[in-house]
Amino acid sequence: xxxxxxxxxxxxxxxxxxxxxxxxxxxxxxxxxxxxxxxxxxxxxxxxxxxxxxxxxxxxxxxxxxxxxxxxxxxxxxxxxxxxxxxxxxxxxxxxxxxxxxxxxxxxxxxxxxxxxxxxxxxxxxx
Amino acid sequence: xxxxxxxxxxxxxxxxxxxxxxxxxxxxxxxxxxxxxxxxxxxxxxxxxxxxxxxxxxxxxxxxxxxxxxxxxxxxxxxxxxxxxxxxxxxxxxxxxxxxxxxxxxxxxxxxxxxxxxxxxxxxxxx
DNA sequence: ATTGACGTTGACGTAAACGTCAAGTTATTG
DNA sequence: CAATAACTTGACGTTTACGTCAACGTCAAT
Numbered sequence: 001x002x003x004x005x006x007x008x009x010x011x012x013x014x015x016x017x018x019x020x021x022x023x024x025x026x027x028x029x030x031x032x033x034x035x036x037x038x039x040x041x042x043x044x045x046x047x048x049x050x051x052x053x054x055x056x057x058x059x060x061x062x063x064x065x066x067x068x069x070x071x072x073x074x075x076x077x078x079x080x081x082x083x084x085x086x087x088x089x090x091x092x093x094x095x096x097x098x099x100x101x102x103x104x105x106x107x108x109x110x111x112x113x114x115x116x117x118x119x120x121x122x123x124x125x126x127x
Numbered sequence: 128x129x130x131x132x133x134x135x136x137x138x139x140x141x142x143x144x145x146x147x148x149x150x151x152x153x154x155x156x157x158x159x160x161x162x163x164x165x166x167x168x169x170x171x172x173x174x175x176x177x178x179x180x181x182x183x184x185x186x187x188x189x190x191x192x193x194x195x196x197x198x199x200x201x202x203x204x205x206x207x208x209x210x211x212x213x214x215x216x217x218x219x220x221x222x223x224x225x226x227x228x229x230x231x232x233x234x235x236x237x238x239x240x241x242x243x244x245x246x247x248x249x250x251x252x253x254x
Numbered sequence: 255a256t257t258g259a260c261g262t263t264g265a266c267g268t269a270a271a272c273g274t275c276a277a278g279t280t281a282t283t284g
Numbered sequence: 285c286a287a288t289a290a291c292t293t294g295a296c297g298t299t300t301a302c303g304t305c306a307a308c309g310t311c312a313a314t
Contacts (some may be wrong), residue, residue: 272297
């Protein structure tokens with residue numbers, strides 16, 4: 001099985017971020033690609049991590065929070081208090097996300113109302 | 128009807144922000160309270176605006192975006208192209224919010240799975 | 255009249271998340 | 285072998301959203 005790897009610019013293109021961004025994530029301890037000399041070699045695991053970072057960002061996590069989650073997840077398999085802490089953080093974040101989701105629903109509803117008022121005022125063409 | 132008004136620190140307490148934050152929003156053109164000499168006097172309309180600002184922030188709008196929405200909303204009653212632009216912006220934002228909402232649902236699902244695995248590993252006590 | 259609470263305007267500082275050079279290294283390809 | 289493309293580190297710049305003084309005004313109460 002010929003372990004497929006990626007260069008930094010391949011990943012940059014695929015996820016539409018700059019190479020600078022990817023190196024920055026490494027500085028922050030979010031990625032640890034292997035090296036071939038100087039050059040960074042990204043495994044599929046690194047690629048998955050990058051996906052997780054970007055999804056984390058989309059839902060409003062800071063890079064620091066993402067890193068804490070990674071660290072906990074990596075360490076959690078062994079230690080019981082670690083596992084409990086992990087659960088605690090996840091529960092807290094779940095609650096925050098739920099509140100955010102409620103906010104979004106409210107705003108979506110209001111946008112819908114305002115828009116239909118606007119469209120009515122313009123002579124009821126469909127959007 | 129004795130138009131109730133608010134001081135800056137009343138609003139700060141109510142919404143759990145600092146007075147610095149409220150003055151900053153004014154600098155950015157998001158609030159325009161009246162003055163009694165130097166002092167700022169906030170009407171109920173100002174209070175509503177502050178609520179909208181904070182909700183906008185919670186769903187991930189920048190202060191600039193919030194301001195653009197305010198400006199458009201204020202100007203939209205008159206002008207037809209303004210109204211159309213307003214609708215366009217709202218549609219775009221609605222789509223972004225919908226995507227964000229989908230992301231959140233995915234992550235909530237994953238958190239649920241991970242957590243139940245963790246709990247199983249700890250001997251299935253309820254959370 | 256002074257103390258204290260509350261308010262004001264600057265001006266500068268800060269953290270996060272990168273962008274933007276600069277200056278050098280390695281690899282390959284015509 | 286020289287040019288070009290892709291990569292490297294390092295340092296400084298930038299934007300957003302405030303925090304943090306400093307220095308002063310004002311008003312009610314003691």
